[in-house]
Amino acid sequence: MMPGTPRPAALIMLLGLMTGGTLPADDSALDRPEVMQVVSLAQWERVLEAKQPGIIVADLWASWCVSCIERFPKMVDLADRFSQRNVTFLTLNLDDPQDASGIEWSNGFLAGLGGTFGHYRLDENLTVAFEALDLMSLPVVLIHDGSGKERHRLTNDNPNQQFTEADIEAALEALLAGAEAP
């Protein structure tokens, strides 16, 4: 689609948001412990809202993102350590809804992963998802503070500022220091 022209999927999503028609009636349905809970963009927002107040780490990934997969063990380690300090770790999978083999692989991968995560899969075309979430590539780690504000967006979008797990840890320690201060 040429830039500047209306995007049908986006318009459909927009109408859904305006009418509330795509939202679940019960937020508790978003917290079920299966491997990946399928969510729309609007439902993902509700997932984040439901975790407040509290710090949230959201790891955005896909089965085609080799570097995402390779770094997952380090995220498991971080989740194990920081979940004891009331930090919620979530994963948001961006496999294409029509990519059955990718989704199957991702479910199997997560099932054997361990860690204290809530796993979600975005039910959205990747081009639309990247534009709506303003992503350039994966992996991306989003860190929200206790008020729900996105305080850190860790990406590999700048060759000179690519993130590591040490950046995640530093960001969490800084947020926790603020949250834990008297």
Add this chain to the structure above:
Amino acid sequence: MMRRLRMVAALLLFVAVPVGAGQYNDIISIGDSMPSFSGLPATDGGSYSSSDFDADVLVLVSLANHCPWVRGMDAGLIELVESFEGQDVEVVGFAVNHREDDRLPAMIEHGKRVGYNFVYLFDESQALGRALGATRTPEYFVFDKARKLAYTGLLTNSPARETRDGDVMFTNGAPTAFYTRDAIAALLAGDQPDPAETRAQGCSVKYE
């Protein structure tokens, strides 16, 4: 409620606002000069510098053998090169990652297997990739005769990826807009590409 309204407002913006230059790259912008490079080894056994390429249009494209998006769009890249045969256009691929399956020996094997029909360089120092702000594979950079950046981003409006089944899946169905091809054609015709920049979609590049 407020969050929903903010999201609606954001979506209205992304539906209505055209893509502008400089939007999807932290380092290089449309109109910037092409970074020079020298002595980069290629899969053909040669060594190349930016001064070796003097065509009216020079296309640099970041690649990575391991990347499912690169593998899914290899055919489109080869077809792009074929479509400009006999015209004053040169296409040069370059790889940046240091992982073993992306380094020169693997590049040689991959290029032979899929039939790459262009010079394929290994940017081991990662200096070229850094100077271009190349953070995704594939990501296209189209330079004019004066070696100013005229277009960067996607090959087409429907990026393709190799699935775990080995199939090729197009994100948005059959492509209907061929951004890189049209950018090259525009420059050959003396015009400026429109759009000049699109959001590249692919694997991330790992800088050491």
